[in-house]
Amino acid sequence: MGYSRLNVVIRADASVHIGMGHRVRSEVLAEAFSEQGAEVCFVVHASCADFSKEGDFVFGSESEWHELAHQADILVLDHYGYDAAAINALFQLNPNLLVLDDNNNRGDFNCRWLLNPLSLRYSETVQFPLTGGQCAQLRPQFSKYRAVNPIGQQKLLLTFGGTDPLELTLPFIKSLFVKGFPTEFLLIMVGSGVQNAKEIQDYCRQHHMECQIGVNQVSELMAQSRFAISAAGGTLFELACMGVPTHFIQVADNQKDALAEHSALGWCSATDFTGCLPKQRVSLIDKVVESVLKTWQTDLTQRSQLARECVDGLGAWRVVETVLASRLVK
Structure with a gap:
């Protein structure tokens, strides 16, 4: 009708x-x-x-x-x-x-x-x-791509939304690189509104990292991802739908309830960056990366299943x- x-x-x-x-x-x-x-x-x-x-x-x-x-x-x-x-x-x-x-x-x-x-x-x-x-x-793409065979999920996805207002993308990339995360498994997704996108792109080229800017088919990248470091917000529900266990970075007070509800479900974790001064971010980023590297070595199958049960798209x-x-x- x-x-x-x-x-x-x-x-x-x-x-x-x-x-x-x-x-x-x-x-x-x-x-x-x-x-x-x-x-x-x-x-x-x-x-x-x-x-x-x-x-x-x-x-x-x-x-x-x-x-x-x-x-x-x-x-x-x-x-x-x-x-x-x-x-x-x-x-x-x-x-x-x-x-x-x-x-x-x-x-x-x-x-x-x-x-x-x-x-x-x-x-x-x-x-x-x-x-x-x-x-x-x-978007409809998520219900479509959530059916993709999870065997292809090998990447660590790094994304901070469409604008990345705290400019966290590049410091996280540098921390992962310094701590020895294999660059062939790193996938960086940069929103079209990110102000320092070119600087991020240049660093990724220099160190042979995959960097996608202004991507429309976000679900295709998530379908390749085994784990993610991400800003909270609407991306939380996209990652859940795609079954991608995630460590979320809280950058706004209004993200608190969503992170509390979904962390309790067992498929994700979070670190609060609100109120964190720029000088304090470097050490906090390093702590998050160290935690993620330990999680990366574990079996993530159950977390992925829990995520998929939350959102069907x-x-x-x-x-x-x-x-x-x-x-x-x-």
């Missing part, structure tokens, strides 16, 4: 400071809506215009996009900048509101649907909570099916 008359408006930003995670997962949701025939429009603040795309509605003040919000059949919000009062104001504009959340730390607010890939509980003001790893928003389909099956409020 198609939904060609439905108009979906998504409010999400991306920047070096914010990162790419909100935009990426909202685009997954947008694609799933589009596949059902809906028309989708992104709304982006002018301060994040450098990361906007053709067709986005770019605004300077909140009131500029409220008419779009009011007219939408379905309004989607994926933004930490909106507190409970601001979310309630959007709900008054449009009761068919889907909020994407990660931490449940904004107090009670009203919305029709609530999407959170963590298993958190919300108040009754959320009419339809959609929570847990099976609701994680992953079909979350976008589940969420869109639930939303479209609902009776929209006129």
Whole structure:
């Protein structure tokens, strides 16, 4: 059944400071809506215009996009900048509101649907909570490539997301090299928004390391990976889906709950870099690398299986099916 008359408006930003995670997962949701025939429009603040795309509605003040919000059949919000009062104001504009959340730390607010890939509980003001790893928003490539034969998983993947705001990639590469990790097993994935990407690329060429920059088919690289060192955020759910045990680096406070929940499941571990001064990072990076090198020598089969059980990559389909099956409020 198609939904060609439905108009979906998504409010999400991306920047070096914010990162790419909100935009990426909202685009997954947008694609799933589009596949059902809906028309989708992104709304982006002018301060994040450098990361906007053709067709986005770019605004300077909140009131500029409220008419779009009011007219939408379905309004989607994926933004930490909106507190409970601001979310309630959007709900008054449009009761068919889907909020994407990660931490449940904004107090009670009203919305029709609530999407959170963590298993958190919300108040009754959320009419339809959609929570847990099976609701994680992953691109279709992940459910496809998770079926790849794991015999090909031989690499140690190093990735710090689309922007790597703390510039951790190069220090980790250097630490792994100094400590003697075999370069033929190292796979470095650098996001398109990483500011020192060329410096990383030059170092990797000099030391004969594989470095991929601005990769779209992320799942193909993860399918080659036996273990990973990664920033937290949306990448956590991608690595879980692909069955890649990981040591995560926490770089923001809002990643704490996800790391706590998934570390307890046994497939990953984490180190907190928030509040760590630049001078302290070198020694902390070395400690992480030493731990990872010990883990690399162990049998990772059970951890990989535990990871795969958390996320199957079909979350976008589940969420869109639930939303479209609902009776929209006129």
